Amino acid sequence: MMTTTSTTFLADTYPLPFPGRAEAGRILAGRLKAFANQSDAVVVAIPNDGVPVAAQVATALNLPLTVQVIRKLGVPGQKEMFMGCIAGDGVRIINNETINALHIPERVVDWVVFCENQELLRRKRVFAGDRKIPELHGRTVILVDEGVSTGCRMLAAVQAIRKQGAQRIVVAVPVGSTQGLAKVRAVADQVVCVMEPKLFFSVSHWYDNVEPVPDWEVCQILDGATATEKEPALQTA
Numbered sequence: 001m002m003t004t005t006s007t008t009f010l011a012d013t014y015p016l017p018f019p020g021r022a023e024a025g026r027i028l029a030g031r032l033k034a035f036a037n038q039s040d041a042v043v044v045a046i047p048n049d050g051v052p053v054a055a056q057v058a059t060a061l062n063l064p065l066t067v068q069v070i071r072k073l074g075v076p077g078q079k080e081m082f083m084g085c086i087a088g089d090g091v092r093i094i095n096n097e098t099i100n101a102l103h104i105p106e107r108v109v110d111w112v113v114f115c116e117n118q119e120l121l122r123r124k125r126v127f128a129g130d131r132k133i134p135e136l137h138g139r140t141v142i143l144v145d146e147g148v149s150t151g152c153r154m155l156a157a158v159q160a161i162r163k164q165g166a167q168r169i170v171v172a173v174p175v176g177s178t179q180g181l182a183k184v185r186a187v188a189d190q191v192v193c194v195m196e197p198k199l200f201f202s203v204s205h206w207y208d209n210v211e212p213v214p215d216w217e218v219c220q221i222l223d224g225a226t227a228t229e230k231e232p233a234l235q236t237a
Contacts, residue, residue, distance in 0.1 A: 020209040021049065021146055024174035024194070025056025031192050032142065032172055036061040040167075041140040044068050046157055047127065048213040050145035053174065055221045057144055064134045065225040067218070068143070068160055069123045070153045071116040076108060085152045086113060087160035088120050093152050126215055131222060137165035144172050147203030148193070151180035158187045175206040 018024035035041050038061075045054030047067045058065035068087065075081040075098065083104065084094040092113065099109060141161050148154050148171075158169055171188040177200035185191050195206065204210040 017206045017208050018174060020207065021052035021213075022056055024146070024207070025053035025144075026060065027194055028053065028144070028172055028174050028192070029057045029060035031194065032057060032061060032170075035063070035140065035142060035170070038063070038140065040138070041142060042066065042134045042136065043142045043144060044136070044157075044161065046070050046143070046145040046153055047123065047218050048215065049210075051213060051218045051221050053146050054144035055225060057142065057172065058225055061142075063142070065222065066134050067127050067222070068157045069120050069127065070156050070160075071120045072153065073109070073112050073116055075102060075104065076112065078102075082150075082152065083109065083112070085156040086116055086120060087156040088117065088124065089160060089163060091156055091160045091163065093156045093159070095152070123215065127218060127222060129219065129222075136161060138167050140168040140170065141166040142170045142172055143188075146174065147206065148173050148176035148180040148184055149200070149203050150177075151183035154180070154184050155187060158184070175203060176200075 018027070041061070041063050043054050043058040043061070043063050043065045045051045045065065045067050047069060051067065054065060070085055070087050072082045073084040073086065075083050081098065082095070083098045084092060086092050094109070143154070143157055143161065145154060154171060158171065161169055168189045170190040170192065171184050172192040174193075175195040175197070176193045178196060178198070181191060181193060181196060197206070
């Protein structure tokens with residue numbers, strides 16, 4: 001049976017929002033000092049917006065950086081609603097409550113999954129490029145995103161990384177909702193969160209600057225990440 005631990009540092013306070021993702025990453029890195037320079041540890045970011053946060057963590061801890069691509073499954077015709085997430089390699093997190101409440105046919109769900117999987121594969125190719133990708137099997141993975149709202153993306157990422165054979169998964173985020181973090185705590189080995197506000201609103205509410213991170217910036221950050229060891233390329237799922 002998996003044992004989970006969790007640490008939240010400012011759960012009952014209402015500090016000013018983080019100036020940006022880089023600053024949030026530096027603060028988060030300060031909570032993860034125990035993993036610095038560990039030869040079996042690797043930082044994995046959820047792109048695109050989690051990458052600037054994770055880059056600061058990887059730099060501060062002197063660990064390699066890679067990504068785990070996740071795609072949300074949007075409800076057709078309702079831009080702000082989602083019915084699940086995918087992570088490739090057959091990993092799906094489906095919100096059946098949303099699907100049933102909106103009477104979304106199975107064929108529509110399958111079509112959205114197909115379309116988002118094509119985009120997921122495209123992004124994986126772009127972000128992989130000719131870079132050396134750290135192997136995750138048998139390692140401690142510090143899984144980083146800009147925040148946890150519903151928990152869907154993080155649940156999909158944890159499931160995908162488990163399938164790659166990670167020995168331990170530490171989910172690390174600057175901010176998270178109580179509901180979303182509860183779901184993540186049930187599947188991760190450890191959760192480190194800087195802020196768990198009682199009134200959450202959204203991840204973007206806790207950042208002054210939430211401009212979307214484009215693909216080229218993700219690639220630029222990955223190119224600039226300092227590898228701590230030579231490793232074989234990870235096959236694209």
